[in-house]
Amino acid sequence: MDQAQSQNGPLPMLETPLLLLDRDRLDANVARMRGRLSAFSLTLRPHVKTSKCLAVVERLFDGGRGPITVSTLAEADFFFAAGYRDILYAVGIVANKFAHAAALLRAGAALTLILDSLDAAHALVAYAATQEQQFSVLLEIDCDGHRSGLAPASPLLAQIAAVLRDGGVRLLGVMTHAGSSYDSRSTAEITRCARLERDGVRQAAALLEAAGFPVETVSVGSTPTALFAEDFDGITEVRAGVFVFFDLVMHGLGVCRIEDIALSVLTTVIGRQAEKGWVIVDAGWMALSRDRGTAKQPLDQGYGLVCDVHGQPIDGLIVSAVNQEHGIVSHRAGGGPGGDALRFPIGTQLRILPNHACATAAQFGGYHVIAADGAMPFWPRLSGR
């Protein structure tokens, strides 16, 4: 006990696991993104799916209520209730969500939807005809073959635009997401992804305008491309989410330093397996998530990089396996008797940096905030989706 206690540092007897958020790192990350985009006079429309937290998102707007991006209509409800009005729901809209979207519009939200097919456009137009509110839409463009969206030169763009116009749905413009930037191997490659992202959405915008459809919004977004694009010519707004916290995947891409990662899971050593060079901690996949985003990167971080209670990485130690409420901490290179992990007695607190901040944060009801001033407020999250 004495030995364990002396290692516990500033957070002596909190029940673990819990989610720590370093406020100073958060603020520095926000300042970095805002500084970068303000140099280009671009609107930042942060993706709030990363934090799902009012206190975090407020810091992006100095306490104001700027434009946001959401991944679910529950997020839209949550942030709208807190005063956010300009909301982009950035997942293709489908009929079972029309009534929810209409309710948000009726309540006064400036909600924008996205779609990428004639079928969805026809469905929305048919529904909109039954409603008094006007729906607004961006067309989703596929800039890199990553997931969803229309090809930048697709003849469907103008056809869909015509369906929307004829049906009284307002087409605001186009949006895309350079999802493939997450698979880059260098910042130079990210810069190339950003070029594809910019060019794809600009090409689509030009095609629409040439067909007589005015384009007011040309939206791109991903944390890597937002930070490493050469320019944003022709772009009106940038969406990005994970930059508020960063994570090991972003570090592996060269987008941030380890010491920029604002999120960590506080955990406690609950067992030791000396023959194997393991210690067991009380953070399993319920705390860390099952995300293995670094598995495909040059440096595989297992289920997370192990730090001491002050957040200092411990050379070579990762969470190598997880069950629901157990994590196995061992050396990256394997262990065996006398492994590095064994220096930590039962009761030692450790901090685990996450592979993917969005996924790890989603495993908790909120953030225990640590800051230089020593206060430790709890910032709740929208729980669930």
Place this chain on the structure above:
Amino acid sequence: MDQAQSQNGPLPMLETPLLLLDRDRLDANVARMRGRLSAFSLTLRPHVKTSKCLAVVERLFDGGRGPITVSTLAEADFFFAAGYRDILYAVGIVANKFAHAAALLRAGAALTLILDSLDAAHALVAYAATQEQQFSVLLEIDCDGHRSGLAPASPLLAQIAAVLRDGGVRLLGVMTHAGSSYDSRSTAEITRCARLERDGVRQAAALLEAAGFPVETVSVGSTPTALFAEDFDGITEVRAGVFVFFDLVMHGLGVCRIEDIALSVLTTVIGRQAEKGWVIVDAGWMALSRDRGTAKQPLDQGYGLVCDVHGQPIDGLIVSAVNQEHGIVSHRAGGGPGGDALRFPIGTQLRILPNHACATAAQFGGYHVIAADGAMPFWPRLSGR
């Protein structure tokens, strides 16, 4: 739209994704496990971490309040408040949770803790000396090198027992978990795991008794070994969790049929990528979890097996990739133009069977229950851990 609507079957306009629980399958799975254990006159102490749901756990006890296993003290609080008194907290106890455990004891819970080290025993004894309540403990045994626990013949067993006795902590017996049964390739191999599990914990119990420490509880548990053990000689209780729902990992082990899986995620087609043979659905990792438990099995099910809205698997279709709120459905063998998935128009509802029921259920606030009688109650879960 018309085509989509006609596919929607019995659940026409629910907002997706959501978690469906087939009550008849749940009841059949419960009956199977109870039938098996009652043939051996064994106590079932279900692991409630799978469902974290009062309505599910009640069905295990015909509405009564039997003994349960929990993975967190929050689960203990939740079930104790609902009348469950006999609770085993099956994760190694550590100092930052002593006060919480003491509060449960003070409130009247018959809470049992586990530990596997002299350090933890000393810490608990030191804490117990400051409390009026008596703590009860099982020693955790490592039957298969899977994770935690003392070797079955470890000389530490009697040393720890002496520390506990001298410190006034009640030692009830031993427990183990055949975690390696999840890596089996046949039910015959599961049966061998069950033998290891039984033999390991029995050996530890015999060693303790020979050293003068009475053993009243000899506890084993995992769904595969509970269902495929040859016998349970010398065992007093069985813990198992995932059998209530089953999942694709259990199916891959040969433990259940596809049509026994009681849990599925209802999702909707929101996009199509014809060139790639994909459809995009609105169930990403926030709905399905990132669990890839079938990746190491002979049949890799991706992030889940795709079924029609009635729960009938669609040959060869899996969720091949996920982002936060997007899933990509494609053929297991890859797709390309004209892929099977493309037969589903936008708006089609699909059901996804999960790799790992515990992980997928944890992504939702509760269960939409489907049953032959057509009622569709919502059964809430303890949210978070």
